[in-house]
Every structure is written in C-alpha cells, then in structure tokens.
Amino acid sequence: MKFYAGKKSKPTRDLHGRTIAAQAGMDNQFYNAFDTERLSNWEATGDFRTPFQMDRDRVLHTPAFRRLQSKTQVFWSGEYDFYRTRLTHSLEVAQIGRSICHWLRADSDLLRPDYYIDPELVEVVCLSHDLGHPPFGHAGERSLNFLMKDYGGFEGNAQTLRLLTERIFSVKRAGMDPTRAFLDGVLKYKTLWSELRREGEAPENHFVYDKQAKYLDWAMGGNDFPVEYTPGKARDQFKSIECQVMDWADDTAYSLNDLADSVRAGFLSIHRIEQWAEETEEPCGEGTPLGDLIKAIRGNRVEPFAGKRIGKYIQSAHLQEDTNCMSATTNRYRYKLVVDEEICRESEVFKKLAFEVVFLSPELKQLEHKGNYMLERLWAVLKTRYIDGQNIGGQNFQILPKEDAEEIESMEDVNDRARLVCDFLAGMTDSSAARLYKRLFIPDFGSIGDLVG
Template sequence: MNMREEWEKVEDVVLSNYAAKNILSKGREKSEKKCDIRTEFQRDRDRIIHSKAFRRLKHKTQVFISPEGDHYRTRLTHTLEVAQIARTISRALRLNEDLTEAIALGHDLGHTPFGHAGEKALDKIASFGFKHREQSLRVVDILENGTGLNLTWEVRDGILNHSGDIKPQTLEGQVVHLSDRIAYINHDIEDAQRAGILSESQLPTDCVKLLGDNKRKRIDNMIHNIIMNSYGKDCVIMSEDVSFATHNLRNFLFETVYFGHEAKIEGEKTENVISFLYDYYMKNLDSDMEMQFKLTGLEGRERSVVDYIAGMTDRYAMNLFSRLFIPDPWRVY
C-alpha cells in the first residue's frame, strides 16, 4: 500500500459521512495515472498554486484600484483569507480540507483586472456577457498552459458555483461559497475604513448588533454560526438571522463601497480602459493576442479578446492602454 492509499483509508475513518472523499471522486475529464504520495484533491490544489493565473492575482484589484498603501487587499490576499476561513470550517465539520482549499485557491482565477468595476465593464461590453466564476472555470479547463489543468469534477464544480444562485454539490464547495462572503465582507469593510470612505458607525446598526462591532468578532461569530448550524448535516448553512444580517451587510457594501460615488468615478475610467482595449483587439492582433487567438480562436475572435483582457493584471492593462492610446513625447536632440 502506498502513502496515497493509506491516506484514503484515513479519510474513510476520520471524515464525516457527508464529506467528499478522494476514493469516491468523479475523477478528471482526461484520465491520469494517480500519484503514489498525494491524493487527487491535493494534486489539484498544487496545480492551482503553481499556475500563472494564480500568481497574477497579486496584481489584480480586490476593491481599490492600484492603492498607494501597502496593506490593502489584492485578489491574491483575498483568496488566501478565503482559504483560511474555509479550512477552519471544514476541519470543524470533518470535511475534506484539501478539496476545500483547492476550490478556495481557484475560485477567483478568472477575475478581471480592476475588481468589481472591471467585471461589470466586461459584462457590459461582451455580447455574451461575463461572469468571473465562469471565467475561472475556463482558466482551469482551457486557458492555463494552453490545455487547462485537468482538475477533478469536485474542484471544478466548487469553482463554478462559488457564487450565484446554484449551490456546489459538495459540502466543501458550499463552505467556500460562504467563506468567500465572510472574507470579502469583513476585509472590504476594513479596507474601506483605512481608505477613509467608511466608518464603523455607518454600518447598519442591526447587523453590527448581531454580528459584532469589529472584524474579528464578525468573522468569529459567522464561522461559529455556520459550524453550529451545519454539524452532522448534509448542508452548510447559517442560521436565518445571521444569514439575513450577512446579506444586508453585503448589500450595504455594494451600495456604498463597490458601486458608491467614489467607485463610480473610478469605474468609468476602468470601463474606458477595457472598452478601448476590447475595440482595439477586435480589429488588431499583436504577438500576445495571436497566441490567445490560436488557443481559443475556434470559439470566435470576441471570445479570444475577452479571455485576453480578463487575464490581464491591473498594471498590465494600464500599461498596455498607455502604450496603445497615449502618445509618446517627441524627443528632440
């Protein structure tokens, strides 16, 4: 018996009956020889961490575009906070931590540059619309390395359904779905406070009273609530009152921070950048765009253009915009 097989036996004993177990995985689209050390979900986690798309997250906006301060979140730090919260919940519920972590680390791989504003702009421009959760699945299925990562069905399901109305079919995916909200609600409040556009006193009073008056308390209360209401059950849920307060706090952030007055001003600039790049590449090719077109050109030029723009970091998109549309100064000697 190899090390992987030993661990699969441990899972059968230690994990909840509702946990996703490696030995019962629905597998990969392309069959592969199994590793004698790592389980299938461990391999998926490792493939995501070593991907270029994962590294690009460090230069993609979470909320604030190109912030000057050193302590604002990026899409990468958000991802790591989601993974930490999700693993805590999964361990308490005796679920599969490796699967949970893989889904958490891969859930935002398809996010656009410029955060919410970038996604909104690309969704408006693309004729077929744009959802980052769908793009994240494209990254791991097709775009990364030109062939995709060939991940297991369970990880792919969790990535695709980490947001939206359709629940992931594994409890581990459901954990990530809730952990994503816990993370961005609380760290975005903290970043907005640091930016001076939000104070604790502005938060909805009923939400603060129930969830807590600071980030630590809110995260702790949300995590405890999920564990207490989900332990030994075939679903991962919050109590009705905590779920309602969390939903209201999320709506408050969308109204005041994500699409508030300050964000609208920057969002218009973001839309211009993405719109100009979209129009340019619908008519022109450069060496990078040619590579993208070779990969997904059979799906149409627009699909390739959207994939290319969505994969950009903030600074790459801005530098490209500057190079294409801002004239260089004349050098007279």
C-alpha cells in the same frame, strides 16, 4: 448530457499498491473514485500526495494565481500596501474555508474521524474561486460581459472554469486536469448563457459558457437536472458541500475583511454609518451589529472586531442531511450547509452597508469608469485587428504577443477569436492593462522595452 462516458477510475495507488489516501494518512471514506477521477482519467502513481493536494499544489504554482496579487478586490491594487487584493482575499477565504471544515468535523455527529469534508479540497476551491476575475474588479467583469454580449458573454466564475479546464498552463494552452470534486467545487453556477438569454437580451451574470456544457455534464456524472432545478437561481443553488463551504467563507471575508479595509480607507466613518442606518432604518444602538462596528471604530479596534466575528461566523455553520439526484452517487451532495439565521442577517447588513456606502460612492465609481473606459478602448483595437481581421489605419499592426496573435488568427469561427481576445484582457492585471492602454494611446508613454502583459 452526453459528455460523461460513465467510466469510474480506480483508487489512485502508489508503486507499492497502497491507495494514495492511505499512504498520506488520510483514509477518508467521505470520497470515492467518482470524486477523485480527473477529466483525462489519468491516475498518479508513486506520488505521496492525495489527489486534492495535487490540485492545490498545481493552482498555487500557476501565473493565473500570482496575477491575483495585482487585481482589484475593493480598492485598486497598488494604491496602498495594506488594501486587500484578489490574492490576499483568496488566501483569507481559503483559511476560513479550512477552519469551517475543522469546525464541522468537531461539531457534527454526521462526520467521523475517517469520514469528513477534506479541508485541502476546500482550500483549493477557495484559492481558485476568483482566478477568472478580470482587472478592475466587478466593474471589469461587467465591462467584458457587455463587450462579449454577441459572442457568448463573460462571467468571472465561468472564466475560472475555462482556466482550470483549458487555459491555466499558458505554455501548453491546456487546463490542469482537475479532479471532479475540485471542478464541481468551483461551479457556483450551473446554468448556460443561452439558457438565461431572453428576447435578445444577454444575461448580466451567474452563468457558464455554452461550450462548457460538457464540463458541467462531466461534473454531474452525466445525470440530468431534475425538472424542478430550472435554469437560473433554482439550479445555481444546487451545489456540492465544498462549494457551499467556499460560498460561506467568501461571504464571511466579504462581510468583514472588506469592511475593515473600507474603514481604514476612510470610506466608512461613524458619521456615514449612522447616516446610512437612519436612512435604511437599521438599528445601530449598543449590542447591534452596526453598534458593535461603531464601537470598534471608536476604539481603533476594527481588525480585532473582524477577526472575532470571523470565528463567530465559522461556528454558525452546521451540517444537515439532504436527498437529491446526486446524493446516492457522492457524499458531496448528501449534505447542506446551514448557517444560523441571526448570522446570515448580520452578514447581509454588513454587505449592504459596504455596497451602498462604499461600492456606490462617487470615488469608486469614477475609478470603475476609468477601468471600463480602458477596457473598451483596448477591446475596440483588438476587435478590429484580431476578431474582424481588419487593418488599422491601412496597416497590419501586430499588437499582441506572437503566440497569442497566432492562436487567435488560427481560429476560423469569429466567436472563438472573440473568446481568445477576451481571455487576453481578462488575464491582465490592473497595472498591465493600464500600462498597455497608455502604451497604445498616450503619445509620450512607453519604450521598446516595455512588456505587453
């Protein structure tokens, strides 16, 4: 690993020489200059916000964050107003993540009033964790990964990293210059695409792009992974404490809030739950997790059921000290998040129920097929025109907006052109992707005033 130059930035100070953390009333000894250093080594002066507050504010005001309001969480966005989208899911994960931080500060003897996990850092990690996800949910992610199999693959978390470091401010085509602690917080996976590729088979998920090795290197401060952290699951389990909190907050929201959506949408009925419980030999009697869910459905109290359970999941998390290759460098690796076994088991039951009864249902699979079909056809046209540089029907059609087309065509390497085409598709919402598809392929749809993206 050679990207990290070893330079440690000074604590960020205002015009009066006070550290920003002290100025903001947050003299938090948990973090040091290594954690708050930015990719560019830029230091703010005269700003009343902490570095992590600046990270959060930058994310909130980006188009990439706003687009999450029209991207699928479980059910297609826009079908009904009450379904969760990627945006509302991210907001809920952020709230749960902040609450976990406050709970740990109250619960753990390892933390102090001046030494704690920053809830605003965890908040921006949670708000950002799905930024890179494409239209049409995980089905869209799998589709793009298949289409990009010869060009380095596609992964939602890797795409989030790409946005934060290189693409999030579209006008400048630049990243947002994140702090190291923030960047590392979204790094759920620390294995390169090529490290998982075996005998010509491209990996299905859980990787970062090969060209992102420099950011992984920088996040780790130039430290090599110990030999026991082999590529894949072993290395991916090596997460900062903020990433661990985000992960559990995400699991909590997925286990409970997405379950509530499924009940309201009619995919999870008492009959279906009991049938699934019988098939999987999961107990569903009184006092069991499934029994409590069935009782909540009967009483029309699914939302209160989920809300109460969220509080229980938050308080099931505890801190444990850890020693590893990074723990001497940053406190972010000195601790592990340990969740009560009973709650972990309950969460897995709810996730399995949602996956097998809802996500695998023909109703959702038909919609996933439709999203996959649209992405495949859009990709085929854009690949011919912009990746392969060929005319379509003997004509040089300009399909993409001028700025996007010029950037793609300026790239000499075919992999770089493919990545930019993939960026364009991944950045679209469900509705804008469907609209572009209809504009290109449905004869009586569209007008000269339609927007492409």
